[in-house]
Amino acid sequence: DAGVIQSPRHEVTEMGQEVTLRCKPISGHNSLFWYRQTMMRGLELLIYFNNNVPIDDSGMPEDRFSAKMPNASFSTLKIQPSEPRDSAVYFCASSPGLASSYNEQFFGPGTRLTVL
Amino acid sequence: GQSLEQPSEVTAVEGAIVQINCTYQTSGFYGLSWYQQHDGGAPTFLSYNALDGLEETGRFSSFLSRSDSYGYLLLQELQMKDSASYFCAYRDGGKLIFGQGTELSVKP
Numbered sequence: 001d002a003g004v005i006q007s008p009r010h011e012v013t014e015m016g017q018e019v020t021l022r023c024k025p026i027s028g029h030n031s032l033f034w035y036r037q038t039m040m041r042g043l044e045l046l047i048y049f050n051n052n053v054p055i056d057d058s059g060m061p062e063d064r065f066s067a068k069m070p071n072a073s074f075s076t077l078k079i080q081p082s083e084p085r086d087s088a089v090y091f092c093a094s095s096p097g098l099a100s101s102y103n104e105q106f107f108g109p110g111t112r113l114t115v116l
Numbered sequence: 117g118q119s120l121e122q123p124s125e126v127t128a129v130e131g132a133i134v135q136i137n138c139t140y141q142t143s144g145f146y147g148l149s150w151y152q153q154h155d156g157g158a159p160t161f162l163s164y165n166a167l168d169g170l171e172e173t174g175r176f177s178s179f180l181s182r183s184d185s186y187g188y189l190l191l192q193e194l195q196m197k198d199s200a201s202y203f204c205a206y207r208d209g210g211k212l213i214f215g216q217g218t219e220l221s222v223k224p
Contacts, residue, residue: 056211
């Protein structure tokens with residue numbers, strides 16, 4: 001398996017622009033997670049899905065952030081409008097979604113976002 | 117409240133043994149996980165302890181004491197490639213809550 005795939009790997013944009021990050025989870029995994037990592041705040045969970053349904057979006061910082069999972073093999077995280085404080089590395093992770101495997105998540109390579 | 121605490125930095129020499137501690141506070145507990153992240157890379161799963169005791173995987177071992185709300189990751193025969201950040205995490209429902217991470221520097 002190719003692992004979790006994220007695109008783009010790097011994104012540089014200007015404040016106010018819309019940013020869309022994409023993720024393809026490992027085939028057969030039922031849970032998908034979006035994280036944001038910064039030096040100041042560490043690794044924060046933004047939202048997670050189970051069987052394509054958003055379960056917990058309490059980590060989404062504000063209404064500028066939205067996430068969708070239209071099918072089992074694709075998810076997007078959108079920021080509109082983007083701000084410089086959104087600059088971070090955004091990781092997508094997936095797991096089989098079984099109770100016995102909740103503790104092992106498989107992370108993608110991340111998208112490094114810079115908002116100027 | 118819910119929280120995890122681990123040291124921000126640890127330094128050790130090649131060939132030595134190092135222990136990275138993690139204390140947690142949570143109302144519900146389903147086990148403690150450890151992840152490794154090299155600079156610029158993705159976090160990768162190392163180990164998981166559901167019950168008290170020691171779990172060994174090669175040079176890495178992880179320990180849990182639920183009564184003390186405490187765990188640690190033990191790295192033996194340190195190698196330069198072990199220089200990375202190490203995160204402890206506990207499960208909260210279907211999601212993981214990560215600590216702030218411990219940056220391990222291995223010196224020659």
